[in-house]
Amino acid sequence: TSCSLEVCPWPQLVVHQTCGAQDFENGYNLHQMGFATDPKGWIDTKRCVRKFFCLFANQQFAGGQGIAFISTRENFERIKEIVEGSSASHEGGTALLPEPFHSAQIKGKGMGLVADKPLRRGARLMSMPPVFIAHRNFLERVPPDYQGPLLDLAVDLLPPSTRAVFLSQMTRFAGNRAADIMATNSFQMNLGGEDGHHFGNYPAVSRFNHDCRPNVAFHIDGDLVHTTTVVRDIKPGEELTVSYLDNAEPRALRQIRARQTWGFECTCSHCSLPESLVAESDRRLQEISQIADKLTNPQGGEVTPALIKRFIKLHEDERLDSTMATPYSLAALNFYILKDEKMAVKYAKLAVEAGTIESGPESQTVKSVKGLIQNLTQKPG
Numbered sequence: 001t002s003c004s005l006e007v008c009p010w011p012q013l014v015v016h017q018t019c020g021a022q023d024f025e026n027g028y029n030l031h032q033m034g035f036a037t038d039p040k041g042w043i044d045t046k047r048c049v050r051k052f053f054c055l056f057a058n059q060q061f062a063g064g065q066g067i068a069f070i071s072t073r074e075n076f077e078r079i080k081e082i083v084e085g086s087s088a089s090h091e092g093g094t095a096l097l098p099e100p101f102h103s104a105q106i107k108g109k110g111m112g113l114v115a116d117k118p119l120r121r122g123a124r125l126m127s128m129p130p131v132f133i134a135h136r137n138f139l140e141r142v143p144p145d146y147q148g149p150l151l152d153l154a155v156d157l158l159p160p161s162t163r164a165v166f167l168s169q170m171t172r173f174a175g176n177r178a179a180d181i182m183a184t185n186s187f188q189m190n191l192g193g194e195d196g197h198h199f200g201n202y203p204a205v206s207r208f209n210h211d212c213r214p215n216v217a218f219h220i221d222g223d224l225v226h227t228t229t230v231v232r233d234i235k236p237g238e239e240l241t242v243s244y245l246d247n248a249e250p251r252a253l254r255q256i257r258a259r260q261t262w263g264f265e266c267t268c269s270h271c272s273l274p275e276s277l278v279a280e281s282d283r284r285l286q287e288i289s290q291i292a293d294k295l296t297n298p299q300g301g302e303v304t305p306a307l308i309k310r311f312i313k314l315h316e317d318e319r320l321d322s323t324m325a326t327p328y329s330l331a332a333l334n335f336y337i338l339k340d341e342k343m344a345v346k347y348a349k350l351a352v353e354a355g356t357i358e359s360g361p362e363s364q365t366v367k368s369v370k371g372l373i374q375n376l377t378q379k380p381g
């Protein structure tokens, strides 16, 4: 074989730098590469940067999709525990089939996803397990020369078809391709504990472009599965979008963040409105934030039914369809405090519906609002 072991400047970092996919067309011969798998398929490569961030992989993960994981040993133990109880980790992702969208070139954005059929609010598009997870500090603090070899070996350890899909994602910079792919296409995720901050890559969802008023919401569950759900009715031909940013920020800030973090000028429909409408939108966002303060501290005594209704109307006028769970919950809670049980139940039910779409049925938002509904509807008498 043409593989050679190269010893990098740090003695802990020993990786194959010249192993290419062509060397092992039918999948990697892990034994030949010197790696052993445990009974659940996990490989501890023992290749680490400063003995701290190490590379782990599992080619059996998610029905043979495979996963690469760069993090601390403590987090590796955590990941093993997390995926153990997850059915997606054993069986693989699920998607609405046949896929009701196709990918296409979108002017000024690269590739994107376009709906082929009408899609209704609440339609679940995909639930996907991660392909690559890396610790935030590994990606953001370790110098490229030390990151690169570990990232390359991680990609080599993905099963061939997953590797090809991983490598087909968009890149923006020169330099290490895997580092670029992670920077351009990853989602923040928290594994819990004190050192849980990671970035996760899900190639199937990487084609969603950004919009400040998106028609698709996403969340990552405790089992690391990434789910995308439609938040407003979509017509065939419409682009499917998610938001990469905080939609509640004014246009100027949203555009700065899109430029600084993602390297694009945000020209989404909401950012491209005529100036007078942008000013109106920014004013609404400011008022939303002021009313939210009052609804979060209702003991101030300023909350009235009219104020709560205005709060909801401002969200609707702003087309914030992908982030309605919190405003609906606040409305429910404040109507409850005002002893208007009918309105409290109405908004609590809307909060459960929105929370299920935005964060999943098992999310804390949904659980706590369901608790409120139970209190309201099961009172004696």
Ligand SMILES: C[S@@+](CC[C@H](N)C(=O)[O-])C[C@H]1O[C@@H](n2cnc3c(N)ncnc32)[C@H](O)[C@@H]1O
Pocket: 108, 109, 110, 111, 112, 169, 170, 172, 184, 185, 206, 207, 208, 209, 210, 211, 262, 263, 264, 265, 266, 267, 268
């Ligand atoms: C996760 S990828 C999205 C899919 C990508 N367009 C592709 O071709 O694979 C993120 C990158 O897509 C581009 N992009 C996403 N949303 C955009 C938008 N609203 N306007 C311009 N470019 C956008 C940016 O280059 C961004 O860094």
